[in-house]
Amino acid sequence: MSDAVSPLAAPFPVLPPIEGVTVRTVRAGYKNWGRTDLTYVELVEGTAVAGVFTRNVCCSSEVELGRQNVAQGHARALIVNAGNSNAFTGYRGREAVEAIMDQVSAHLGAPREQVFVSSTGVIGVPLPKDKARAGIEAALVAAPATWEDAARTIGTTDTFPKGATATAVVGDKTVTLSAIIKGSGMIAPDMATMLGYVFTDADVSPAFLQQALSAVNLRTFSCITVDSDTSTSDTVLAFATGKAGNVRIENENSTGADAFAAALEQVCRELSHLVVKDGEGAQKFIAVHVSGAVSDASARRIGLAIANSPLVKTAIAGEDANWGRVVMAVGKAGEPADRDRLSIGFGGTWAARDGQPLADYDETPVAAHLKGREISIEVDIGLGDGQATVWTCDLTHGYIAINADYRS
Amino acid sequence: MSDAVSPLAAPFPVLPPIEGVTVRTVRAGYKNWGRTDLTYVELVEGTAVAGVFTRNVCCSSEVELGRQNVAQGHARALIVNAGNSNAFTGYRGREAVEAIMDQVSAHLGAPREQVFVSSTGVIGVPLPKDKARAGIEAALVAAPATWEDAARTIGTTDTFPKGATATAVVGDKTVTLSAIIKGSGMIAPDMATMLGYVFTDADVSPAFLQQALSAVNLRTFSCITVDSDTSTSDTVLAFATGKAGNVRIENENSTGADAFAAALEQVCRELSHLVVKDGEGAQKFIAVHVSGAVSDASARRIGLAIANSPLVKTAIAGEDANWGRVVMAVGKAGEPADRDRLSIGFGGTWAARDGQPLADYDETPVAAHLKGREISIEVDIGLGDGQATVWTCDLTHGYIAINADYRS
Structure with a gap:
């Protein structure tokens, strides 16, 4: 076990013994x-x-x-x-x-x-x-x-x-x-x-x-x-x-x-x-909720494209509601999506709907949400009933320090 | 243009005018x-x-x-x-x-x-x-x-x-x-x-x-x-x-x-x-040479799996000849590969051949190569004639700083 404990660490639960x-x-x-x-x-x-x-x-x-x-x-x-x-x-x-x-x-x-x-x-x-x-x-x-x-x-x-x-x-x-x-x-x-x-x-x-x-x-x-x-x-x-x-x-x-x-x-x-x-360098736990995809499998692949995007992960690390990067990640997933039906939100607040930034978008609640440890990104593809949730962490200096700053 | 110039920067060449x-x-x-x-x-x-x-x-x-x-x-x-x-x-x-x-x-x-x-x-x-x-x-x-x-x-x-x-x-x-x-x-x-x-x-x-x-x-x-x-x-x-x-x-x-x-x-x-x-945060230019794949397209996809692997890119940033991470990236590419025919090298020196570390592997020339600005990774899949070269840069604190340390 490493020395510096993740800020997202949970106490070890009371696990009952199992007979046998x-x-x-x-x-x-x-x-x-x-x-x-x-x-x-x-x-x-x-x-x-x-x-x-x-x-x-x-x-x-x-x-x-x-x-x-x-x-x-x-x-x-x-x-x-x-x-x-x-x-x-x-x-x-x-x-x-x-x-x-x-x-x-x-x-x-x-x-x-x-x-x-x-x-x-x-x-x-x-x-x-x-x-x-x-x-x-x-x-x-x-x-x-x-x-x-x-x-x-x-x-x-x-x-x-x-x-x-x-x-x-x-x-x-x-x-x-x-x-x-x-x-x-x-x-x-x-x-x-x-x-x-x-x-x-x-x-x-x-x-x-x-x-x-x-x-x-x-x-x-x-x-x-x-x-x-x-x-x-x-x-x-x-x-x-x-x-x-x-x-x-x-x-x-x-x-x-x-x-x-x-x-x-x-x-x-x-x-x-x-x-x-406990992801290497993790400071925030991110849930990516994808709905409206053409299938559950498609929703999962879109969710993983978002969750694996270095630009999305660094944006969350910087507490930046950079929904444009989420749009980019949806678009590169290789799955059916229609730019003009796409909606993106953070912590339950929509930032963009149907392919455009919301005219009355108030970033205040989103900014407050992004300061927390548990972050939610909502993506509605607008095409079907497929849904999935994917979980990841942010990408921080800690990840680089763990993987590049010393020889393994 | 940003202030801090990439260490890999090239001088702007003399470009002739084009009539019309x-x-x-x-x-x-x-x-x-x-x-x-x-x-x-x-x-x-x-x-x-x-x-x-x-x-x-x-x-x-x-x-x-x-x-x-x-x-x-x-x-x-x-x-x-x-x-x-x-x-x-x-x-x-x-x-x-x-x-x-x-x-x-x-x-x-x-x-x-x-x-x-x-x-x-x-x-x-x-x-x-x-x-x-x-x-x-x-x-x-x-x-x-x-x-x-x-x-x-x-x-x-x-x-x-x-x-x-x-x-x-x-x-x-x-x-x-x-x-x-x-x-x-x-x-x-x-x-x-x-x-x-x-x-x-x-x-x-x-x-x-x-x-x-x-x-x-x-x-x-x-x-x-x-x-x-x-x-x-x-x-x-x-x-x-x-x-x-x-x-x-x-x-x-x-x-x-x-x-x-x-x-x-x-x-x-x-x-x-x-x-x-000029990749964000780049300190090293990396060429990934893949040979022996079942096709050129397969070689390119394997090359991109290596070039996109955060663990490979941080290893190069750390000047670490971590060929195990290259093996991992080959294996996750979703392309035909046989662990026991796979060979991995750096800068022209094989570290592993046919699925095993070389018994007489001398890391000295590899370590010297990895200290340079231009890095070469060689991967022989051992299955066919497909080949491709893919280019990328290392993943450093600079990337995180550019993308997370300020609001866009």
Whole structure:
């Protein structure tokens, strides 16, 4: 974790334990630092798993193997390495992941494909196998850690630990979700994610868990961006231990399926917002609401064009209601739009309607809104019913300082 | 023009006059500044014209009318307003452009559609018709200006005036091209351009002039980016007065067609590089050379993904040979790539080959290269014969300062 905490930081919430899940953290020493950097999560037999992964074609071996393993639907362990992403390391990187899977699989007496590994940090350095092996040996006998310990241990350039929780009523049982995430830069998941983990005691079939996670992903992780740069290692996994004892949710028609999906969406939305709030250099959290597009997908792409525009992001950093830059970003999105039907607002006040600045536009409330930490941009395309909300942060000197002022 | 000149600035070259072209500059006072901000160029009767324009769907009336007018193939005048882009100003903006066209058309006794207007500056404020009218009245009787005057007068946040020249032998005549351009931020022309004007005394048919300009554009203006933000007003126009007296270049099979196209490409390449060298906050000029892609178009898209990546651009600003970020950008481009065939180098030294860091990689020459002003990134995709070069600049505190630290 970095020293200077984001001004948008949220306190770590009280996350309930999840029956069937044990968390341990140790220091493997992947970097020359004093902090813990290896998280080991043991999952009770029968735990269902689902996952969404980066679409970056240069993905890490962790992502490749995770994508394969998630297909069989069950998980017994999760290992997260911080400080080294092990991406772009060829066969040596793959061997390092397979060694971890073998070690944990042997310890648990579980199938190797039920062991999930994530790594985050520098690209291009093979994960040191000896440090991983010793770290896991220590983790297997370490005392249980808290969720907050785990949230800190998976972090890299994050400035605060991030977690979220929700409950859902499924039949006559209440199920609980506890979740953690890390991410700060190289954030533009686009149909995939960063490193996020959702744990629940719900009894859910792997197929429904995957279906719900994939659907929720499209409205949460795939709608955030910090810098338009899609990581090679993005991963979100959901684990369901079944220990709540609810009547199993087999599919979307099962009792409690909607409630569970809603709780999952709530947790994923909160996690995705926390990543944006810890965006490198972020001073403001920006929600871009797009309506009137020809489809929801089109609205999302327009929203991302706005949210990724350096000129829009620097304007918000400067507390400048520069709606002309928003017009520019709509126009470059490659989506249907009609300049003369376009309306732009900030914080609920329209600055321009139907392709023209409003004659009686009063910038006073907009200027006041832009001085806050949470900024809203409204865009009405005026063509159809498509809508989407995309979340991002401003682009500040802090981003440059983090990414250019020192050698990585 | 701004005060602090880009460290990449080039001295303004000696641009020859072009017979049939007269340039005048005046102060219309579009902003509260002392400098000239209206450029008037008169073209001899029979001047051929070609143009390429922004693909931003929220384009200005200037772009809409210019695109219409270029179809008839001839031009008598060009007016460039600096300080107000007149974009997103609805019918009032369109009326302002039409008033300029009417005024100049009446003065010259020429068809209205042979009068071309460009405007650059703030978005969303209708161009003041009275200032434009008075400015043009003054321009019609002003003394002729130099190319450098004109290059300064069309500039906005530019820190130095930009021009280029070339000659071509066409049959027994030598034809001359003189060209000026402005641009610094909101630069990602993508199949279009910024405000650039090429003047030549060559006798060229409008059809061939357009064909040559469109082809050259794909390898020059469409291969540069400063900040991935595509302007609402990008325009490049080429004017050919025919005064050189060469046997007319009717099409690509005419004598001298290749020589003329090569000279046009040289001028456009130089202009496009000058825009990057004046990129907002630029400290380094970066050429991204992509080879081995499945097609030239795919190579260009991969090159632009690298050139638009904030993490790559900040790494270069920090003189950091962070090739992992280049891998990430290749992977997110949405183009065919195979992680295990990918090679990355800087300044001619490979850092990684075939998906892995080189065992004997010596960073010394790379570190020395990155300390310079002109940086080269080489990427071999390893799949085919497609190649492209894309040019950009680094992302520095200067960009943030220009775009966030004050209200526009």
